[in-house]
Structure formats: structure tokens, C-alpha cells
Amino acid sequence: MKKTTVCLFxxxxxxxxxxxxxxxxxxxxxxxxxxxxxxxxxxxxxxxEKTRVDNLVKASEKLNEELKAEGKNVxxxxxxxxxxxxxxxxxxxxxxxxxxxxxxxxxxxxxxxIGWLADGHYIQPLDEMKNSKAYSDVFPTLWxxxxxxxxxxxxxxxxxxxxxxxxxxxxxxMGWTDQQINDLPEKVKKGEFxxxxxxxxxxxxxAKGFVQYGIVHRPVDGPDFQALAYDFGDKLxxxxxxxxxxxxxxxAKQLNYYYDIAQKKLIPDQLTSMEWKNVxxxxxxxxxxxxxxxxxxxxxxxxxxxxxxxxxxxxxxVNQHLGMMLIPAADKGGKPVTLSHPFVYTVSSQTKHPDxxxxxxxxxxxxxxxxxxxxxxxxxxxxxSAAEDPEFKxxxxxxxxxxxxxxxxxxxxxEKFPKYSKDVFNAIQAVELGKQNPDxxxxxxxxxxKNDLGDxxxxxx
Amino acid sequence: MSTLLRKWQLPFLMLGPxxxxxxxxxxxxxxxxxxxxxxxxxxxxxxxxxxxxNFKHFINDPNIWHILRNTFTYVFFTLLINVFFGLVLGILTxxxxxxxxxxxxxxxxxxxxxITPPVVYVLLWLWFFDPSQYGVLNSIRALMHLSPVKxxxxxxxxAIILANGLIGASYGMIIFSSAIKSIPGDLFQAAxxxxxxxxxxxxxxxxxxxxxxxxxxxxxxLLSLLTSYEYILLLTKGGPLYSSEVLALYxxxxxxxxxxxxxxSALALVLVVVALIMSAILLKIFGMNKLMGSSxxx
Numbered sequence: 001m002k003k004t005t006v007c008l009f010x011x012x013x014x015x016x017x018x019x020x021x022x023x024x025x026x027x028x029x030x031x032x033x034x035x036x037x038x039x040x041x042x043x044x045x046x047x048x049e050k051t052r053v054d055n056l057v058k059a060s061e062k063l064n065e066e067l068k069a070e071g072k073n074v075x076x077x078x079x080x081x082x083x084x085x086x087x088x089x090x091x092x093x094x095x096x097x098x099x100x101x102x103x104x105x106x107x108x109x110x111x112x113x114i115g116w117l118a119d120g121h122y123i124q125p126l127d128e129m130k131n132s133k134a135y136s137d138v139f140p141t142l143w144x145x146x147x148x149x150x151x152x153x154x155x156x157x158x159x160x161x162x163x164x165x166x167x168x169x170x171x172x173x174m175g176w177t178d179q180q181i182n183d184l185p186e187k188v189k190k191g192e193f194x195x196x197x198x199x200x201x202x203x204x205x206x207a208k209g210f211v212q213y214g215i216v217h218r219p220v221d222g223p224d225f226q227a228l229a230y231d232f233g234d235k236l237x238x239x240x241x242x243x244x245x246x247x248x249x250x251x252a253k254q255l256n257y258y259y260d261i262a263q264k265k266l267i268p269d270q271l272t273s274m275e276w277k278n279v280x281x282x283x284x285x286x287x288x289x290x291x292x293x294x295x296x297x298x299x300x301x302x303x304x305x306x307x308x309x310x311x312x313x314x315x316x317x318v319n320q321h322l323g324m325m326l327i328p329a330a331d332k333g334g335k336p337v338t339l340s341h342p343f344v345y346t347v348s349s350q351t352k353h354p355d356x357x358x359x360x361x362x363x364x365x366x367x368x369x370x371x372x373x374x375x376x377x378x379x380x381x382x383x384x385s386a387a388e389d390p391e392f393k394x395x396x397x398x399x400x401x402x403x404x405x406x407x408x409x410x411x412x413x414x415e416k417f418p419k420y421s422k423d424v425f426n427a428i429q430a431v432e433l434g435k436q437n438p439d440x441x442x443x444x445x446x447x448x449x450k451n452d453l454g455d456x457x458x459x460x461x
Numbered sequence: 462m463s464t465l466l467r468k469w470q471l472p473f474l475m476l477g478p479x480x481x482x483x484x485x486x487x488x489x490x491x492x493x494x495x496x497x498x499x500x501x502x503x504x505x506x507x508x509x510x511x512x513x514x515n516f517k518h519f520i521n522d523p524n525i526w527h528i529l530r531n532t533f534t535y536v537f538f539t540l541l542i543n544v545f546f547g548l549v550l551g552i553l554t555x556x557x558x559x560x561x562x563x564x565x566x567x568x569x570x571x572x573x574x575x576i577t578p579p580v581v582y583v584l585l586w587l588w589f590f591d592p593s594q595y596g597v598l599n600s601i602r603a604l605m606h607l608s609p610v611k612x613x614x615x616x617x618x619x620a621i622i623l624a625n626g627l628i629g630a631s632y633g634m635i636i637f638s639s640a641i642k643s644i645p646g647d648l649f650q651a652a653x654x655x656x657x658x659x660x661x662x663x664x665x666x667x668x669x670x671x672x673x674x675x676x677x678x679x680x681x682x683l684l685s686l687l688t689s690y691e692y693i694l695l696l697t698k699g700g701p702l703y704s705s706e707v708l709a710l711y712x713x714x715x716x717x718x719x720x721x722x723x724x725x726s727a728l729a730l731v732l733v734v735v736a737l738i739m740s741a742i743l744l745k746i747f748g749m750n751k752l753m754g755s756s757x758x759x
Contacts, residue, residue: 086720088717090719091504092717092720094508095504095720099506116503116504116505116720119504119505120504120506120507121505122505268610269614270592270611270614270701273611273613273614273700273701277471319714415503415504418719419719426702426703429700429701429702430702433701433702434695435702444523447523448523448524451518451521451522451523
């Protein structure tokens with residue numbers, strides 16, 4: 001019996017140690033040759049724009065100099081992590097890592113995630129950062145994107161705009177002069193060229209056989225669809241009530257728009273089942289007149305071989321063949337829109353070194369570091385001093401797009417907003433696939449939203 | 462007392478680790494899911510008990526009837542292929558192909574998808590159904606100057622039933638083959654002497670002899686299919702829209718994509734209950750006692 005007990009006990013111990021094997025937290029303190037303590041700060045981002053965390057490494061060099069000058073026996077080492085996978089998986093990984101106390105100290109994410117991160121007590125408020133010198137010249141409107149329930153939950157890393165790209169070569173084939181082509185963004189700005197005009201132009205290009213498709217948009221759920229909602233007058237979020245607004249009239253117009261362009265065969269069949277790379281290929285190979293894109297797509301097109309003959313195409317090529325304009329206003333004389341989706345640095349509520357992390361975040365706002373990231377990845381800076389940098393201003397793409405920030409909008413930060421976005425995307429998919437007409441889709445969407453969002457939904461008839 | 466201990470010592474030693482593993486990985490998750498199903502756990506991962514809210518949510522979910530109908534279609538037709546195709550393969554490779562080595566070769570070939578990682582297996586199907594002119598089906602259409610068809614987007618349910626059905630058939634094939642092999646050869650000889658046709662042999666000798674394995678495979682595959690979703694996730698992600706979404710996948714999507722862990726668990730609990738009810742009904746119909754009894758042949 002003794003043997004049995006020993007066997008059983010060792011099996012248990014072995015099993016438990018396998019299960020809990022790696023649950024010990026990494027030791028963050030270490031000592032260097034010169035006797036100073038090394039504190040490791042982990043920063044994580046997702047996607048191809050690695051400068052988001054690499055800049056933190058550069059900022060740590062300056063921080064270490066400062067610490068040395070202050071005579072402190074501490075040095076900071078930034079350990080970077082990048083995530084490749086879907087945004088859902090990126091969020092899920094953070095949740096689970098947090099519960100296992102293995103989360104990064106600095107978690108870079110889209111600003112719309114602040115709602116659930118704050119509600120789940122995953123991150124800490126950073127109100128004092130708003131008053132710090134480093135962030136004193138942030139474009140004021142951008143602070144709205146990190147404000148939730150009256151507190152500031154992150155510092156801004158970068159922002160962008162989502163223009164409509166138009167193909168200059170196709171317009172030329174349609175008989176447009178260079179002057180007309182270059183004036184198009186200005187006409188959109190003034191509300192002289194509307195969404196209807198855009199649809200008609202796309203129809204004409206398709207009818208004349210210059211393009212395979214008139215309009216292409218992103219194939220998966222994302223902020224662009226909500227930019228259209230704003231264009232139709234939706235306000236999406238009631239900050240006083242902290243509720244998502246379901247404006248039925250505006251959403252009906254939003255659904256009608258997608259139904260209309262699908263019925264007119266201006267978009268590819270099953271666009272919402274297409275792969276991203278095929279969407280990019282359609283755009284750079286001139287198979288569509290318009291594309292609802294993002295300014296960072298210029299970076300994407302230079303990273304992969306999307307062009308059939310040229311492979312990768314650089315910003316100069318893009319500027320030569322594609323133009324950028326705001327999303328045209330829904331009505332003549334109306335205000336066009338775009339949407340920004342600032343990327344932000346959030347700080348874990350469990351971090352052991354909140355002061356050092358905050359100092360690091362102040363240093364990473366350095367205009368030079370921002371501009372380095374922005375010109376490499378085609379994003380826009382968050383501070384005025386960085387926007388004034390000659391290198392940024394001289395950039396052929398970025399220089400042409402920064403005016404769009406005056407027309408920009410943001411997604412609400414509310415915890416349940418991703419669900420709202422998914423439900424609306426499903427309705428758009430239903431009308432584009434012709435499975436439902438806009439009326440039926442709107443009716444079903446209302447039921448779905450009531451079920452999914454409960455008391456966080458405010459319905460405007 | 463010590464005699465009793467001695468008697469149970471070895472079985473306990475042998476089974477102990479497995480009992481621990483089963484408790485940890487099978488029993489505990491069911492308990493966890495049951496508890497979670499009564500909470501509103503979301504992205505904040507807090508245990509907020511909310512009574513029957515998730516089940517009310519389930520009944521009012523506008524997608525749920527569509528998803529239940531999909532689940533029924535998927536399970537029913539995949540099971541049909543699993544069982545009947547498995548039986549056909551079993552008969553073909555053991556009765557019609559008398560040479561053992563040839564039969565074994567065919568059975569091994571059919572086992573290949575099962576030992577292939579799901580991602581690789583699904584990649585082959587994705588290539589087969591590819592919407593461009595380079596897909597297998599579309600290149601055949603191209604030979605006849607027909608334009609490419611978006612197979613997966615227009616027939617997602619057919620695709621997932623075929624992909625799951627064919628891989629599942631190998632399981633039935635193995636069980637049925639061994640059952641057919643256990644039929645004494647003189648039964649076949651006597652039938653042939655009496656002038657029985659091949660169909661009569663299959664109908665009157667083989668099928669009655671594999672009745673129990675047939676029922677076992679049906680029950681086993683039914684329960685597996687109810688909870689399986691990995692091939693659907695890899696092939697169509699449940700789309701387009703909800704056209705190939707089944708309850709198990711919906712539960713996964715709710716829990717791990719929408720972070721509605723509570724609701725996702727409630728959906729999983731519904732599946733567990735459905736599976737238990739189906740098992741009880743089928744065991745009753747099939748007669749488990751007889752199934753466990755000794756073979757009728759011999």
C-alpha cells in the first residue's frame with residue numbers, strides 16, 4: 001500500500017507540475033556588471049508596425065541616461081513582443097496573460113479597446129500623462145479617443161486617416177484632365193462631389209469597361225463601415241448616457257448604400273469573403289476606380305508583391321497612380337468625413353514599475369521617434385511638434401493627407417462597441433450578398449442589437 | 462481489509478493516472494461550463510452570477526433557430542456519409558477484395574486524411590473549392606469553357622458535410638471491416654452454393670452481422686459531430702453570414718471571439734444536455750444490453 005501511495009502521489013505531483021509548469025512569473029529584476037539593477041519592462045504590439053515597440057527600446061536608452069545622471073542605481077531594459085494573428089486573438093491573449101500575471105507592462109492596442117480594458121481593470125488610468133510636457137501639444141481632439149468614463153486610459157501612439165483612394169489612370173481614360181483629377185479632393189472637401197456622384201462615376205467607369213469593379217471596401221469587419229454611418233449623420237455614441245446609439249434612419253441609409261452598390265454590381269461578388277491580399281491586388285492593379293482604404297495601405301503595398309508586374313510599389317508610384325480624398329458627403333454641400341483609429345499605449349494595472357513605465361511613455365512621444373514610425377509605416381503623428389517636423393511634412397503621402405484630420409471621427413470606446421460593429425457588419429454582409437433587403441436587414445439588426453447590447457443600447461427612431 | 466486493499470491495489474495503480482486525467486480534462490470542464498453558464502462572464506472575466514439570463518438570451522437570440530437547423534443538417538447528412546460510406550468501404554475492402562494485402566492497402570489510403578493534420582487536410586479542400594480558375598473544380602469547368610464558381614461561398618454546407626463526411630467514413634470502415642472479417646467464411650460459401658446473389662449476401666448476411674457495430678458507429682459519430690467544429694472553422698468560419706454556423710462553433714465564436722464566456726458556456730451546456738438526451742434515447746432504441754452481450758455468430 002505504501003508503494004501505491006508513493007506512486008499515486010508522484011503521479012499527482014508530476015501532473016500538477018506539468019499543468020502549472022510555467023506559471024512562475026519572470027523575474028523582472030537582475031543586476032548588471034556595474035552593479036546597477038536592471039528592470040525589465042515588457043512591451044507588446046501586434047501587426048507589421050514593429051516601430052511601435054522598437055521606439056520604446058530607443059526611449060529606454062534616453063531613460064537610462066537620465067537615471068544614471070540622477071545617480072539612481074537602476075537601468076531599464078525594454079523587452080519587445082509582437083503578435084501575429086487576428087485582433088480578437090491579440091485581445092484574448094492579453095486577457096489570459098493578465099490572469100496568469102504574465103501580461104506586458106505596456107500593451108499597444110487600438111483605442112476602441114479601452115472600454116473593456118478599463119472595465120475589466122486590466123489597465124490603469126493615466127490622467128497625469130495628459131498634463132505632462134511631452135503630451136502637451138497633442139491634437140486636442142485625439143484625447144477623446146482615450147477618454148472613457150471621465151478618465152484618460154492611455155497615451156496616444158499614432159493616428160491615421162481613412163481616405164478613399166481613386167485611380168488617376170482610369171479617370172484619365174475616362175477623359176478627365178490632370179487638373180480635374182488633382183482638384184477632386186478639393187471638390188470633395190467642399191461638398192461639391194457627393195457619395196452619389198462617386199457611385200455614378202463608378203458606374204460610368206464600369207459601363208465603359210475601364211474597370212472590373214467601381215468600388216472596393218475592406219473585406220472584414222472594421223471601422224471604415226462606421227465612417228459611412230457618420231457620413232449619414234449617425235452619432236453612434238451618447239457620452240452622457242454612456243450608450244451606443246442605434247440611429248435607425250442613418251443605419252438604414254448605411255445599409256441602403258451597400259445594397260445599392262452591390263445591386264449595381266460595382267463591388268466584387270462576395271467581397272466580404274475575399275482575402276485581404278486580393279483586395280490589395282484589385283487596388284494596385286487598377287481593377288477598381290475607388291477603394292475605401294487607410295493611409296497605412298501605402299506601407300502594406302510596399303511590403304508585399306501585390307502588383308502583377310512590378311511586385312512591391314513605393315509611395316511615389318502610389319502618388320503617381322492613386323489619389324486620396326475624404327469620404328464624400330452624403331448630401332450636396334455637406335461635410336465629408338474620414339475616420340481615425342488612434343493606436344495607444346496602455347499600462348497594465350499589475351505593472352510593478354508604474355513610474356518607470358510612465359517616464360518611458362513620456363520619452364517615446366519624442367517628435368523624432370514619432371516621425372520615424374510615421375514615415376516608415378504611413379501613419380500620422382499625435383503631437384503638433386511632430387507634425388511640424390520637416391521630414392514628416394516633406395513626405396509625399398503623409399503631407400497630402402494630414403488635412404484630413406480636420407474632418408476626422410472616432411469609434412466609441414464602449415465595452416460592447418465591438419459587438420455593435422460585428423452585428424452591423426453582418427447586416428451589411430446580408431444586404432451585399434442579396435440575402436436580405438435593407439428593410440429586413442434593419443429589422444433583424446434591431447432585434448440582434450437589443451439581444452446583444454441590452455441596456456447599453458439607445459435606439460433613435 | 463488488507464485483502465480488499467490488495468485486490469484493488471493493481472487496478473487502482475493502473476487506472477489512477479487516467480482517472481486523474483479524465484477528471485481534470487473532461488469532468489472538471491463540464492463542471493466549469495455548468496457554473497460559467499450561469500454567469501455573465503465577459504471580457505473582464507469576472508464571475509458575475511446572473512441566474513437564467515444566458516438561457517433567456519439563448520431563446521431570444523435571433524440567430525439561434527437558423528443555427529440549430531444548420532446543426533441538424535450538418536449532423537444528419539455527415540452522419541449519413543460517415544455510416545453508409547464507411548459501410549460501403551468496409552464491404553468493398555473486406556468482402557469484395559478478398560486479397561488481404563490489397564484490402565489493407567485501400568484501407569490505409571482511406572486512413573490517410575485521418576492522420577493528416579486538420580489544417581493540411583482543409584487546405585486540400587480549400588484548393589479543391591478555390592473560387593479562382595486555379596481551383597480543382599474550377600479548372601475542370603475551365604476545360605469546358607465555363608466561368609469559375611465560388612463554391613465555398615455559394616454552397617458552404619455541402620462543402621463542410623463532404624469534408625467531414627469523408628474523413629469520418631474511415632472510422633466506420635475500420636470497425637465494419639473487422640466485424641465483417643469475424644463472419645465465418647462457411648456462411649458465405651453456403652450462400653453461394655444456394656445461389657444467393659451478391660446483394661442477398663450483403664442484405665441477409667453482412668448487414669445483420671454488423672448490426673451492433675453499425676449502431677455503435679452511428680451513436681459514436683453522432684456525439685462527435687454534435688460537438689465538432691474545427692473543420693468548419695478552418696473551411697468556412699461558419700460563413701458566409703451564418704450559413705454554415707453550427708451550435709458548437711457558435712459557442713466558440715461567442716466565447717472566444719465576442720468574449721461572452723458566460724453565454725458561450727450556456728451554449729456549450731445546451732450541447733452537453735442535447736448529447737446526453739440523444740445518448741439516452743439511442744442507447745434505449747439500440748438496446749445497449751444486447752450490444753454488450755456475446756456475438757450471435759459462433
